[in-house]
Amino acid sequence: MNDxxxxxxxxxxxKEIEKDVRxxxxxxxxxxxxxxxxEVDNLEQEIASYVSCxxxxxxxxxxxxxxxxxxxLKIGPQDEVITSSYTFFATAGAIxxxxxxxxxxxxxxxxxxxxxxxIERLITKQTKAVIPVHLFGQACEMAPLLELCKTKNIPMxxxxxxxxxxEYQGKRIGSFGVIACFSFFPSKNLGAMGDGGMVTTNxxxxxxxxxxxxxxxxxxxxxxHVIGGNFRLDALQAAILQAKFKYLDAWxxxxxxxxxxxxxxxxxxxLEEFITPPWRxxxxxxxxxxxxxxxxxxxxxxxxxxxxGIQTEIYYPLPMHLQPCxxxxxxxxxxxxxxxxxxxxSLAIPIYPELNKNQQEQIVVSIKEFYKQKL
Numbered sequence: 001m002n003d004x005x006x007x008x009x010x011x012x013x014x015k016e017i018e019k020d021v022r023x024x025x026x027x028x029x030x031x032x033x034x035x036x037x038x039e040v041d042n043l044e045q046e047i048a049s050y051v052s053c054x055x056x057x058x059x060x061x062x063x064x065x066x067x068x069x070x071x072x073l074k075i076g077p078q079d080e081v082i083t084s085s086y087t088f089f090a091t092a093g094a095i096x097x098x099x100x101x102x103x104x105x106x107x108x109x110x111x112x113x114x115x116x117x118x119i120e121r122l123i124t125k126q127t128k129a130v131i132p133v134h135l136f137g138q139a140c141e142m143a144p145l146l147e148l149c150k151t152k153n154i155p156m157x158x159x160x161x162x163x164x165x166x167e168y169q170g171k172r173i174g175s176f177g178v179i180a181c182f183s184f185f186p187s188k189n190l191g192a193m194g195d196g197g198m199v200t201t202n203x204x205x206x207x208x209x210x211x212x213x214x215x216x217x218x219x220x221x222x223x224x225h226v227i228g229g230n231f232r233l234d235a236l237q238a239a240i241l242q243a244k245f246k247y248l249d250a251w252x253x254x255x256x257x258x259x260x261x262x263x264x265x266x267x268x269x270x271l272e273e274f275i276t277p278p279w280r281x282x283x284x285x286x287x288x289x290x291x292x293x294x295x296x297x298x299x300x301x302x303x304x305x306x307x308x309g310i311q312t313e314i315y316y317p318l319p320m321h322l323q324p325c326x327x328x329x330x331x332x333x334x335x336x337x338x339x340x341x342x343x344x345x346s347l348a349i350p351i352y353p354e355l356n357k358n359q360q361e362q363i364v365v366s367i368k369e370f371y372k373q374k375l
Contacts, residue, residue, distance in 0.1 A: 003309065003359075004309035004310075004311075005309060005310045005311065005350055005355075005359050005362065005363065006311045006350065006352075007311040007312060007313055007348065007349075007350050007352075008187055008350070008352050009350075009352050009354050009355070010186065010191075012354040013352070013353070013354060016247075016354075017243065017244060017247060020243040020244075020246075021193075021240055021243045021244070023243070024239035024240050024242060024243040025236065025239065025240065027039075027239055028235055028236045028239050031235075033235055034234060034235050034236060035232055035234065035235060036058075036215075036232055036233070036235065037235050039235040039236075039238040039239045039242070040058045040232075040233050040235055040238040042238070042242060043056070043058060043198075043233075043238040043239075043241055043242050043245070044056035044057060044058055044198065046242065046245055047164075047182070047198050047200065047245075048200055050164075050165070050172070050245075051160075051164070051172045051173065051174030051175055051180065051182075051200050052171070052172045052174070052175040053174060053175045053180070053200040053201060053202055054201070054202045054204065054207070055200065055201050055202070055204060055207035056198050056199070056200050057198065057199045057200075057201075057207060057210040057211055057214065058196070058197070058198050058214075058232070058233030058238060059196075059197040059198060059199060059214055059231045059232070059233055060195060060196070060197065060214075060230065060231045060232060060233060060234075061183065061185070061195040061196065061197045062090065062161040062181060062182060062183025062184070062185060062196075062197035063090035063093070063094060063183075063197070064197060064214075064229070064231040065161075065181035065182065065183070065197035065198060065199045065231075066090060066091060066094040066131070066157070066159060066181045067094040067097055067098065067229070067231070068199060068210055068213050068214055068228075068229070068231050069157045069179040069181055069199055069210070070094055070095065070098045070100070070129070070157070071098060071213050071228070071229075072179065072206050072209045072210050072213060073128065073129060073155055073157070073178070073179070073206075075095075075098055075100050075128045075129060076098050076099045076100060077099035077100065078100075078126060079098075079099075079100040079101070079126055079127075079128040079129075080100060080101045080102075080103045080124060080126040080127045080128065081095045081100050081101070081102060081103065081127070081128060081129045081130070081131060082103045082104075082105055082119055082122055082123070082127060082129070082130045082131070083095065083102060083103070083104065083105070083114070083130070083131040083132075083133065083159075084104070084105060084107055084113065084114040084131075084132070084133050084135070084320075084339075085104035085105065085106065085107070085319040085320045085321045085336045085339040086106075086107045086112060086114075086135070086316065086319050086320070086336075086338075086339040086342055086343065087133040087135060087159070087316070087320065088133075088161070088315075088316065089320070089323070090161070091131055091133055091159050091320075092104075092320045092326065095131075096325075096326075100128070101126075101329070102320070102326065102329070103122050103127070104319075104320055104321045104329075104331070104336060104339075105118050105119055105122060105336075106118055106336040106337065106338045106339055107336075107338045107339050107342060108141075108338070109338050109341070109342070110279040111135075111138050111140075111141075111279055111281070112135045112136060112138070112292065112342055112346070113132065113133065113134065113135050113138065113139075113140040113141070114132055114133065114140060115338070116132075116140070116141050116144045116145045116148065117144075119145070119148060120148060120152075123152055123154070127152075127154055128154070128155070129154060129155050129156070129157050130145070130148075130149055130154055130155075130156050130157070131156075131157045131158070131159050132145060132156065132158060132159065132177075133159040133161075133162075134158065134159065134160050134162060134163035134166055134173050135162060136162055136278065136288070136289055136290040136291075136292050136315070136348075137162055137163055137166055137189070137255075137286050137287035137288045137289035137290065138163075138166065138278070138279075138280070138281070138284070138286045139163065139166050139167065139168035139173050139281070139284055139285075139286075140168075141281075142168045142169075142176050143168075143169070146176060155177070155178045155179075156176065156177035156178060157177050157178065157179050157180070157181065158173060158174060158176055158177040158179070158180035158181065159180075159181055160173050160174050160180045160181060160182050161181065161182060161183035161185075161188070161197075162183070162188065162189075162289035162290070163182075163287065163289070164182055164188070164189055164190050164248070164287070165189070165248060165249070165252050165285065165287045166284075166285055166286065166287050167284055167285035168281075168284055169283055169284065170283065174200045175200070175202065178201060178203060178206065179199055179200070179201045179203075179206060179210075180199070180200045180201070181197065181198075181199055182197055182198045182199075182200070183196075183197050184196035184197055184198070184237065184241055188289065189248065189251060189252060189255070189287055189289055190241060190244060190245060190248050191244070192237040192240055192241055193237065193240050194234070194236075194237055195237075196233050196234070196237040196238075196241065197233070198233070209226075212225075212226065212228060213226065213228035213229065213231065214228065214229070214230075214231035214232050215228065215230075215231075215232060216228045216229065216230060217229075250353075251353040252287050252288075254353035254354075255287065255288040255291075255351055255352070255353055256286070256287075256288060258288070258291070258351050258352075258353070258355050258360060259277075259278070259286070259288050259291055259351065261357055261360050262277060262291060262349075262351075262360060262364070263277050265360060265361060265364040266364060269364055269365075269367075269368045271364070271367060271368060271371065274295065274296050274367075274371045275293045275294065275295045275296070275367065276293060276294040276295075277291075277293055278291060278292055278293070288351050290313075290315060290348040290351060291348060291349055291350075291351035292315060292346050292347065292348045293346070293347055293348075293349060294342075294345040294346060294347075295345060295346075295347050296345075296371075297370075298314075298344065298345050298346070298347050300370070301347065301367065301370050301371075302314065302347055304366070304369075304370040305349075305363070305366055305367070305370075308366045310349070310350070310362070310363055310366060311350065312347050312348060312349050312350075313347075313348045314343075314346060314347060314348070315346060315348050316343060316346075317343055318343060319336060319339040319340055319342075319343050320339075321335055321336055321339070322340070349363055350363065
């Protein structure tokens with residue numbers, strides 16, 4: 001019987017970094033400084049430098065990072081924000097939470113990212129921002145999007161929750177928009193041991209607004225000129241993230257290596273008729289937060305792999321425009337066909353850095369066995 005293969009193996013990762021993580025935790029216990037403070041300051045500087053930005057502002061989660069970004073730009077009722085229909089809920093959810101209207105756009109079939117060519121016709125006088133989501137670790141097509149936002153004078157907020165270290169034409173994601181939002185959810189390439197997030201910006205006035213907003217809108221303490229929230233990053237999570245940060249590029253290289261191995265195995269086993277590996281744009285850096293294939297008979301394939309002890313995940317089974325909570329927008333099935341097709345075909349298979357070639361071969365052989373049974 002084959003050994004079970006998880007979608008993500010944090011147990012193995014922890015064994016390799018346990019000494020560093022325990023040292024970071026001990027440092028917090030000794031300091032008894034749990035909210036903001038030097039640990040958060042240091043992480044903010046490291047991440048800002050890593051993504052080529054002037055300022056980083058730690059937040060309680062990636063979801064709250066998007067919420068704080070919208071609040072900093074004073075986006076609210078009667079405003080519209082354009083974003084992808086094929087993404088995690090937090091992006092559209094934050095737009096709705098500030099009272100604005102999410103305006104969805106379809107995706108490119110190759111990258112799963114929003115189709116920039118479909119945005120201009122959606123822009124109205126109420127459009128106050130565009131949020132591209134760099135999905136699965138692959139950058140959106142930023143050059144035409146930047147030009148469009150500049151021409152229309154619309155701020156861009158990057159949702160980079162899955163894209164720390166991703167590059168577009170040699171430039172790090174996180175420094176293209178007026179604000180970028182990162183997530184340190186445990187399953188991310190750089191994951192905390194709990195929730196955590198960060199906002200980056202090159203605009204110091206926005207950075208200061210974000211620092212105020214994350215602390216209930218107060219400056220100084222107990223004096224509130226704006227209404228904010230409790231969006232602060234815990235010092236404990238910041239210390240853990242610093243301990244893990246030095247491994248990030250090595251982990252990314254391992255994910256890229258595993259992606260190359262998958263590509264070769266899929267071609268070697270002549271599976272292209274049944275599954276399509278992730279597309280990569282030349283000269284970009286794809287960090288493979290996920291390795292997402294398109295698969296015929298996706299649901300049955302997922303069940304087959306599960307029976308073989310191979311864990312997979314569907315990102316995402318229902319596009320945003322078909323979610324019940326957004327029914328008030330009036331969208332129908334068929335409005336965004338590429339997003340709907342992706343929801344029916346996409347399947348993430350294990351790509352974590354500690355995955356070995358034998359395990360990958362086992363996964364691909366299991367996929368081939370499934371399709372041979374179907375022939």
